[in-house]
Amino acid sequence: MTKVIGLEEAISKIKNGMTIMVGGFIGCGAPSQLLEEVCRQEVKELTLIANDTGILGDAMSQLIVQHCVSKLIATHIGTNKETGRQMSTGELEVKLVPQGTLVEQIRSAGAGLGGILTPTGIGTIVEEGKQKIVLNGAEYLLELPVRANVALLNAYKADKVGNLVYRRAARNFNPVMAMAADLVIAQVDNIVEIGEIDPDEVMTPSIFVDYIVQKQSQEVTDLG
Amino acid sequence: MTKVIGLEEAISKIKNGMTIMVGGFIGCGAPSQLLEEVCRQEVKELTLIANDTGILGDAMSQLIVQHCVSKLIATHIGTNKETGRQMSTGELEVKLVPQGTLVEQIRSAGAGLGGILTPTGIGTIVEEGKQKIVLNGAEYLLELPVRANVALLNAYKADKVGNLVYRRAARNFNPVMAMAADLVIAQVDNIVEIGEIDPDEVMTPSIFVDYIVQKQSQEVTDLG
Amino acid sequence: MDKEARMEWLVKRVAQEFKTGDVVNLGIGIPTKVANALPDGIKIILQSENGYLGVGPAPEAGREDSDTVNAGGQYATILPGGCSFDSATSFAIIRGGHVDATVLGALQVDEEGNLASWMIPGKIVPGMGGAMDLVVGARRVIIAMEHCAKNGGLKVLKKCTLPLTAAKQVNLIVTDMGVIEVTLNGLRLKEIAPGLTFEEVQACTEAILIKPDKVAV
Amino acid sequence: MDKEARMEWLVKRVAQEFKTGDVVNLGIGIPTKVANALPDGIKIILQSENGYLGVGPAPEAGREDSDTVNAGGQYATILPGGCSFDSATSFAIIRGGHVDATVLGALQVDEEGNLASWMIPGKIVPGMGGAMDLVVGARRVIIAMEHCAKNGGLKVLKKCTLPLTAAKQVNLIVTDMGVIEVTLNGLRLKEIAPGLTFEEVQACTEAILIKPDKVAV
Numbered sequence: 001m002t003k004v005i006g007l008e009e010a011i012s013k014i015k016n017g018m019t020i021m022v023g024g025f026i027g028c029g030a031p032s033q034l035l036e037e038v039c040r041q042e043v044k045e046l047t048l049i050a051n052d053t054g055i056l057g058d059a060m061s062q063l064i065v066q067h068c069v070s071k072l073i074a075t076h077i078g079t080n081k082e083t084g085r086q087m088s089t090g091e092l093e094v095k096l097v098p099q100g101t102l103v104e105q106i107r108s109a110g111a112g113l114g115g116i117l118t119p120t121g122i123g124t125i126v127e128e129g130k131q132k133i134v135l136n137g138a139e140y141l142l143e144l145p146v147r148a149n150v151a152l153l154n155a156y157k158a159d160k161v162g163n164l165v166y167r168r169a170a171r172n173f174n175p176v177m178a179m180a181a182d183l184v185i186a187q188v189d190n191i192v193e194i195g196e197i198d199p200d201e202v203m204t205p206s207i208f209v210d211y212i213v214q215k216q217s218q219e220v221t222d223l224g
Numbered sequence: 225m226t227k228v229i230g231l232e233e234a235i236s237k238i239k240n241g242m243t244i245m246v247g248g249f250i251g252c253g254a255p256s257q258l259l260e261e262v263c264r265q266e267v268k269e270l271t272l273i274a275n276d277t278g279i280l281g282d283a284m285s286q287l288i289v290q291h292c293v294s295k296l297i298a299t300h301i302g303t304n305k306e307t308g309r310q311m312s313t314g315e316l317e318v319k320l321v322p323q324g325t326l327v328e329q330i331r332s333a334g335a336g337l338g339g340i341l342t343p344t345g346i347g348t349i350v351e352e353g354k355q356k357i358v359l360n361g362a363e364y365l366l367e368l369p370v371r372a373n374v375a376l377l378n379a380y381k382a383d384k385v386g387n388l389v390y391r392r393a394a395r396n397f398n399p400v401m402a403m404a405a406d407l408v409i410a411q412v413d414n415i416v417e418i419g420e421i422d423p424d425e426v427m428t429p430s431i432f433v434d435y436i437v438q439k440q441s442q443e444v445t446d447l448g
Numbered sequence: 449m450d451k452e453a454r455m456e457w458l459v460k461r462v463a464q465e466f467k468t469g470d471v472v473n474l475g476i477g478i479p480t481k482v483a484n485a486l487p488d489g490i491k492i493i494l495q496s497e498n499g500y501l502g503v504g505p506a507p508e509a510g511r512e513d514s515d516t517v518n519a520g521g522q523y524a525t526i527l528p529g530g531c532s533f534d535s536a537t538s539f540a541i542i543r544g545g546h547v548d549a550t551v552l553g554a555l556q557v558d559e560e561g562n563l564a565s566w567m568i569p570g571k572i573v574p575g576m577g578g579a580m581d582l583v584v585g586a587r588r589v590i591i592a593m594e595h596c597a598k599n600g601g602l603k604v605l606k607k608c609t610l611p612l613t614a615a616k617q618v619n620l621i622v623t624d625m626g627v628i629e630v631t632l633n634g635l636r637l638k639e640i641a642p643g644l645t646f647e648e649v650q651a652c653t654e655a656i657l658i659k660p661d662k663v664a665v
Numbered sequence: 666m667d668k669e670a671r672m673e674w675l676v677k678r679v680a681q682e683f684k685t686g687d688v689v690n691l692g693i694g695i696p697t698k699v700a701n702a703l704p705d706g707i708k709i710i711l712q713s714e715n716g717y718l719g720v721g722p723a724p725e726a727g728r729e730d731s732d733t734v735n736a737g738g739q740y741a742t743i744l745p746g747g748c749s750f751d752s753a754t755s756f757a758i759i760r761g762g763h764v765d766a767t768v769l770g771a772l773q774v775d776e777e778g779n780l781a782s783w784m785i786p787g788k789i790v791p792g793m794g795g796a797m798d799l800v801v802g803a804r805r806v807i808i809a810m811e812h813c814a815k816n817g818g819l820k821v822l823k824k825c826t827l828p829l830t831a832a833k834q835v836n837l838i839v840t841d842m843g844v845i846e847v848t849l850n851g852l853r854l855k856e857i858a859p860g861l862t863f864e865e866v867q868a869c870t871e872a873i874l875i876k877p878d879k880v881a882v
Contacts, residue, residue, distance in 0.1 A: 025734075104753070113342055114342065167749075171716055205541070324585075
C-alpha cells in the first residue's frame with residue numbers, strides 16, 4: 001500500500017487548466033523537483049496558489065517564467081520580477097492576499113468551514129467585494145475557503161503510507177495545503193518504512209497525502 | 225527566566241468567578257493535579273470550558289461534585305452523572321456545543337479571528353440564537369470566539385521557558401486552549417533544560433505558556 | 449435467527465460497506481464492534497476523534513497506556529503508520545470530508561435521513577460530543593442500531609420527534625432486521641435479515657419502506 | 666550628526682522600546698537591524714512569520730541550513746528554546762495578539778495612524794505579505810523609517826495617499842529625525858534626534874506635529 005511513485009508519473013496527473021497549490025516560502029520548503037517537472041511537462045493555464053513566486057532563477061520562479069501559470073493567488077511577488085512584469089502586461093492575472101488570510105482560507109477549505117472572519121484588511125482595498133460583518137462594534141471581513149485540484153508539497157521525511165514530517169522553516173504552508181486539495185503530492189528527502197515515524201512526530205497525517213516522490217539528492221542540504 | 229512554579233502558587237492565581245478552560249478528553253490529558261488544587265483551594269463560581277466533566281471520581285469530575293463550577297460549556301457530560309443531576313436541578317448552568325465547533329471557537333479566540341462558519345448544527349437546536357449565513361446555497365452557522373481568563377493544561381514534556389510536547393491522545397484540546405487564555409498554566413510530567421527540545425518537536429510554543437508545574441509522580445504512567 | 453445472531457449479522461453487514469484504505473470513524477457501542485468483523489483482506493484506517501488515526505485493538509493486560517484511549521475513554525493502541533494530533537486537526541479531518549464513513553448509533557432516524565441521537569429532553573442529555581460534526585462531515589453516514597427500542601418503540605420513523613443531531617445526512621441504516629437506504633423517494637429496504645419478510649420489517653417501521661426489488665433513485 | 670549617525674540613532678532608539686520577554690516581529694530592512702542594537706540585558710524573543718520563534722544571528726559561513734531562513738529569505742538560526750510551526754500557527758500568533766510589537770518600514774504614515782507600505786499603484790506592487798496581519802494583530806506597531814523619501818518627498822502625512830496596509834493601527838513612528846507618538850489628538854513629536862530642532866522636523870512633515878512638552882492623550 002505504498003504511495004511512492006515516480007516523478008514523471010506523479011506530475012502527469014496535473015492537467016492544463018487545473019488549480020494547484022504549492023508549499024514554500026521564498027523557495028524554502030518549496031517542492032523544487034516537482035515544479036521543475038511541471039515545467040518540463042509544459043503544463044499550461046494553471047491557477048497557482050502559493051505564498052510567493054520564488055526568487056528569479058529558482059524552480060518556483062520558472063513556473064512563471066515559462067508561462068505555465070495564467071492566474072496567481074499569492075501574498076508577495078517582490079522577489080520575482082518576472083511576475084510583476086507579466087502582471088503589468090496582462091499576461092498574468094494576479095490576486096494579492098494577506099498572508100494570514102490566505103493560510104486561513106486554505107485551512108477553511110481543508111477543515112470544512114464555510115469561511116472565517118478576520119480583522120485583517122479592514123480599511124484597505126482588500127475589503128473590495130467582500131462581505132463585512134460587525135460584531136460588538138468591531139469590523140471583520142468574511143474570507144471564503146480556497147482549495148485546489150492538486151497540492152505540491154515538500155517534506156523532510158515520510159513513511160510509505162504518507163505521514164509527513166517537515167523541518168524548521170520549511171514547514172510553512174505545506175501542512176495546511178495538504179488538507180485542501182483533491183490530489184496531494186509530496187516531494188520527500190527521506191522515505192522510511194511504516195512504523196518508523198512515531199505517531200507524535202507526524203505533522204501531516206497520511207490520509208491527506210496521495211503520492212510521495214523521492215527527492216533526488218542533487219544539492220547537499222547542510223543540517224549544520 | 226524559568227516559568228516553573230509551585231502548584232499552590234499557580235492555582236492561587238485563579239479567582240472566584242473566573243472563566244477557566246481545561247484540557248483533556250474523558251480524563252486523558254486532563255491536568256489532574258491542577259484540578260485537585262482548584263478543589264482544595266475551594267475556588268467557586270467558575271465558568272468551565274472543557275470537552276467533558278470527566279468520569280465520576282476523577283479530578284475533573286470533582287470540580288463539579290465540589291460545586292466549584294456555576295456555568296459549564298462542554299460537548300459531552302454523559303460520563304459524569306453529577307453534572308446531569310446539577311443541570312436538572314438548576315444548580316449548574318450547562319451549554320452543550322458540538323466538539324468540532326467548540327475547538328474552532330477556542331482556536332478563533334487564540335488566532336484573532338472574529339469567528340468561523342460551520343455547517344455543523346444546521347437544522348438542529350444548536351442553531352438557536354445564531355446568525356446563519358448562506359454561501360452558494362449552503363447554510364452555515366456563524367460561531368463566535370470563546371476565550372478564558374485561565375487555561376489549565378497537561379503536557380508530557382516542557383522546557384523551562386514553556387515549550388510543550390504532548391503524548392498520543394493526551395494532546396486533544398490542550399494546544400488550542402494554550403492560545404486562548406490570558407493566563408496559561410501547564411502541569412508537566414517531565415521538565416527539561418532550555419535547548420533540550422528540538423524546535424520541530426514543540427507542539428505549543430513557549431510564548432503561549434505562563435507557568436509550568438511539575439507533576440508529582442503519584443501514579444505510574446505505563447508507556448508500554 | 450435469534451436476536452444475538454441477528455445482531456451479529458448487523459455488525460458483519462456494516463463491515464461489508466468498506467473497501468481497503470477507507471478512513472472510518474466508529475461510534476461507541478454497536479459500531480465499535482464493526483472493527484473486528486471486517487471481511488478478510490479489507491484494511492480500513494480507523495479515526496478516533498479524540499486525536500489519532502490508526503486505532504488498533506485493545507492492548508494486552510498490563511500494556512495499557514493512559515495516554516492512548518479511544519473516544520469512549522477505553523484503553524486502545526495505535527497501529528504502525530498511525531499518527532496523533534490535536535482536536536482542531538481531528539475535527540478538520542472530520543468536518544473537512546476526509547473521513548470516508550462514520551458508523552453511529554441512533555435513537556431515531558427518519559425517511560428524510562434526519563438523525564436524532566444525542567438527547568431525550570427532560571430525561572437524558574449526554575451531549576452531542578463529536579457526533580454532529582461526524583454526521584455533517586463524513587462522506588457517508590451509516591447508522592447501526594437495533595431496529596426497535598428496548599421498550600418496543602419504533603425508531604425508523606416518518607419524522608424524528610427528538611432533537612436532531614443533523615438534518616438529511618444519513619445514507620444507510622443497518623439494523624438487526626435489514627439494510628435501509630435513504631433515497632430521495634424515501635427509505636428503500638435494500639436487504640432483509642435472514643429469516644424475515646418484508647412485511648415483518650415494515651411492521652416494525654413507521655416510515656413506509658420501498659420494496660427491495662424497486663430500483664433506487 | 667550626519668545621515669549615517671542619525672540612522673544609527675533611529676535603530677538604537679527603536680531598540681529601547683522593548684523589555685525582556687517581549688515577542689517581537691521585525692520587518693525587512695531597517696527594522697531587522699534593531700535585533701543587534703538592544704540595550705545590555707534586554708532579551709526579546711523574535712518571531713519570523715515564515716514559521717518560528719527564537720530567531721538568532723545569521724549563521725557562520727559554512728553553517729547555513731537551507732531550511733532555516735528568515736522571512737526575507739536569508740539564512741538564519743534558531744536559538745535554544747526556539748520552536749518552529751506552520752504558517753497557520755504563525756499567523757494565529759500574529760493576529761491573535763501574541764506578538765507584543767512589530768517594527769515595520771513604511772511608504773507613508775498619517776496622523777490617524779494609517780499606514781501605507783505595500784504598493785505604489787502602477788509602479789511597484791510587491792504585495793502585502795504578512796504586513797497587513799502584523800499591523801492589525803501586534804499589540805504595538807512601531808514604524809521605523811527614514812523621515813523623508815529618497816527624492817525628498819514627505820512620508821509623515823495628514824492623510825496617506827497610497828493604498829493602506831491598515832487603518833489606525835500605528836502607535837509609534839521612529840525616524841532619523843525623531844520619535845512620533847500617534848495620539849487621539851494627532852501626532853506628538855515625543856523626541857527629537859540630536860542636533861535637530863522642532864521646526865526642522867516639522868518642516869519635513871506634512872502633518873502638524875504636537876510639541877514634545879505637551880502631554881500625550
